Amino acid sequence: MPALPLDEAGKYVAAAYVVFVALILVYVAIMAAKLERIQRELGELADLAEQKHSGGGVSDV
Amino acid sequence: MKVPSLRAQAAATVAILAAGFTLVFFYAPLDTEGFIQKIFYLHVPLAICSLAGFVVAGIHAIRHLRSGDPVHDARSYVSIHLSVIFGIAVLATGSIWARAQWGKWWVWDEPTLVSFLIVFLLYVTYYPLRYAIEDRERQARYASVFAITAGAFVPLNFLAVRLADPLIHPRTFSSAGGLPGSMLLTFVVCLAGIALLWLSLVRFELTAKSASAKLARLRRALEGEAHPPPLAGSRIAPGLPSRTASASWMNDPTTPRS
Numbered sequence: 001m002p003a004l005p006l007d008e009a010g011k012y013v014a015a016a017y018v019v020f021v022a023l024i025l026v027y028v029a030i031m032a033a034k035l036e037r038i039q040r041e042l043g044e045l046a047d048l049a050e051q052k053h054s055g056g057g058v059s060d061v
Numbered sequence: 062m063k064v065p066s067l068r069a070q071a072a073a074t075v076a077i078l079a080a081g082f083t084l085v086f087f088y089a090p091l092d093t094e095g096f097i098q099k100i101f102y103l104h105v106p107l108a109i110c111s112l113a114g115f116v117v118a119g120i121h122a123i124r125h126l127r128s129g130d131p132v133h134d135a136r137s138y139v140s141i142h143l144s145v146i147f148g149i150a151v152l153a154t155g156s157i158w159a160r161a162q163w164g165k166w167w168v169w170d171e172p173t174l175v176s177f178l179i180v181f182l183l184y185v186t187y188y189p190l191r192y193a194i195e196d197r198e199r200q201a202r203y204a205s206v207f208a209i210t211a212g213a214f215v216p217l218n219f220l221a222v223r224l225a226d227p228l229i230h231p232r233t234f235s236s237a238g239g240l241p242g243s244m245l246l247t248f249v250v251c252l253a254g255i256a257l258l259w260l261s262l263v264r265f266e267l268t269a270k271s272a273s274a275k276l277a278r279l280r281r282a283l284e285g286e287a288h289p290p291p292l293a294g295s296r297i298a299p300g301l302p303s304r305t306a307s308a309s310w311m312n313d314p315t316t317p318r319s
Contacts, residue, residue, distance in 0.1 A: 004095055004096070004097050004161055004162075005095075006095070006096050008161075009095055009096035009097040009161060010096060012097055012100070012157050012158070012160065012161035013096060013097060013099045013100055015157050016100045016103060016104070016153075016154040016157045016158065017082075017103060019150065019153045019154060019157070020103055020107070020150050020153075020154060023146065023149060023150050023153075024258070024262075027146055027262065031265060031266065031269055034269055034273070035269055035272070038269070038272050038273055038276055041276055041280070042276060042279075045276070045279050045280055045283055048283050048284070049283055052283065
């Protein structure tokens with residue numbers, strides 16, 4: 001099969017690499033959202049620990 | 062052996078991938094396919110890492126069944142997860158190449174393509190299988206059996222495809238003399254970069270799962286038994302142990318245990 005001209009092949013090559021990068025970015029974004037949730041929950045637990053420490057006992061959270 | 066920190070490993074991944082892609086576009090010569098062949102440096106390493114990842118998941122699953130240690134179940138799960146994601150990239154980049162080279166997005170009578178699709182779809186069924194079982198112990202055990210069976214299928218499938226008559230899909234390392242030196246070097250650097258990316262993402266996800274599990278323990282400890290554990294983020298945390306004794310993997314799931 002004859003080789004595609006550069007301007008034609010370039011679009012496909014760019015598309016393949018962009019798809020790869022996009023997929024990795026989506027994955028990292030999802031993981032970042034999960035880490036953000038962990039951080040938020042950690043903050044809530046820190047507040048709870050401070051409440052307990054100050055003698056307030058465990059209140060309903 | 063000292064395991065490098067995740068940050069150092071991620072930096073090495075970015076550096077090697079950048080070097081690999083630079084070699085692809087500025088060093089590797091064009092072959093008879095022309096510029097479209099540049100997809101090969103991405104597509105083939107992704108396929109190799111995806112299939113190898115499925116086998117690694119099977120090995121972790123064997124270790125899980127032998128030891129009962131949930132850390133191996135978690136590693137098996139994450140290996141399959143990343144390999145499925147890489148599998149999506151393989152199918153997408155392969156289809157783009159096929160469209161450019163053959164004029165079709167997909168060819169059903171080519172054993173290489175169809176066999177990879179079968180392996181990919183097989184592993185996609187891992188998720189419904191896993192989450193159809195509520196009991197954590199049973200879930201992990203069944204998932205391990207699945208990972209071992211499917212993991213054994215991968216090399217057999219690969220061998221069968223290599224033995225079959227190739228129709229139109231190119232065979233990368235089968236032609237006499239193999240790849241020219243410059244192409245081989247580029248390919249090896251790209252393969253190293255993609256393999257490191259797979260490893261880094263596996264460690265990243267395991268670290269996130271470990272943090273999530275520690276958080277659940279902390280919440281249990283702070284709120285007491287009066288409040289049931291919320292299982293924060295644990296719907297997809299395989300093998301998140303309910304027993305305190307088996308929770309030791311949470312300390313550092315990325316460190317190999319003997």
